[in-house]
Amino acid sequence: MELDPRTRERSMYRTLTGTVVPRPIGWVSTTGPDGADNLAPYSFFTVASVDPPVLLFSSGDRPGRPEDLSDTARNARETGEFVVNVVTEPFAEAMSETSATLEPGTSEFDHAGVERAASTAVEPPRVAGIEAAYECRLHDTVDVGSNTLVLGEVVHGHLSDDLLTDEGKVDVDEVAAVGRLAGSGYCWTRGRFRMERPD
Numbered sequence: 001m002e003l004d005p006r007t008r009e010r011s012m013y014r015t016l017t018g019t020v021v022p023r024p025i026g027w028v029s030t031t032g033p034d035g036a037d038n039l040a041p042y043s044f045f046t047v048a049s050v051d052p053p054v055l056l057f058s059s060g061d062r063p064g065r066p067e068d069l070s071d072t073a074r075n076a077r078e079t080g081e082f083v084v085n086v087v088t089e090p091f092a093e094a095m096s097e098t099s100a101t102l103e104p105g106t107s108e109f110d111h112a113g114v115e116r117a118a119s120t121a122v123e124p125p126r127v128a129g130i131e132a133a134y135e136c137r138l139h140d141t142v143d144v145g146s147n148t149l150v151l152g153e154v155v156h157g158h159l160s161d162d163l164l165t166d167e168g169k170v171d172v173d174e175v176a177a178v179g180r181l182a183g184s185g186y187c188w189t190r191g192r193f194r195m196e197r198p199d
């Protein structure tokens with residue numbers, strides 16, 4: 001099949017999310033201006049910059065209509081702070097639970113039975129027990145078509161000792177990240193192999 005998105009009546013969502021795989025899942029916690037804690041998964045998520053360290057996630061809502069932004073993107077924009085928790089195997093089911101649409105006033109932390117841990121440099125709590133969490137201050141938001149990119153500079157990181165070598169470096173073999181495929185499809189990151197880069 002040849003694809004020309006300009007002549008395509010149906011959305012590209014299924015095509016893109018079904019082929020740009022696997023995607024890591026940033027589980028983003030925010031605290032609203034009203035003090036309510038919010039937690040939601042975002043698989044349109046990656047590293048945007050190394051120096052300064054900036055992470056980004058993409059919220060799929062209409063740009064220029066703040067009332068339609070996801071709670072996460074709106075809270076990040078209004079408070080300037082969020083925490084990205086990297087989803088690993090023990091947290092997969094709870095992560096999925098937090099993608100539910102809840103009544104206003106119900107926190108996804110409480111709905112999914114996820115314990116909060118206090119953050120160090122920002123107000124929103126992180127997920128207690130998660131192996132990698134990054135506290136972020138808003139760097140920028142960028143409207144791109146149907147989505148809003150939310151970029152945050154990492155101002156503090158929490159890494160479990162379980163992920164570290166004796167020298168204090170991250171050992172990726174210990175990071176049991178879960179990947180998003182499409183729809184209800186997910187993958188482990190257990191089937192690993194090594195390949196040296198050419199000189």
Ligand SMILES: Cc1cc2nc3c(=O)[nH]c(=O)nc-3n(C[C@H](O)[C@H](O)[C@H](O)COP(=O)(O)O)c2cc1C
Pocket residue numbers: 025038039040041042043044045058059060061069070071072073095096098099100101180
């Ligand atoms: C694994 C997973 C990944 C998701 N990734 C995204 C994403 O990248 N962008 C997005 O807009 N919604 C994504 N969603 C849907 C949101 O998590 C969902 O709409 C959630 O209710 C938004 O919550 P909020 O309004 O509290 O931010 C994802 C859902 C799941 C289960």
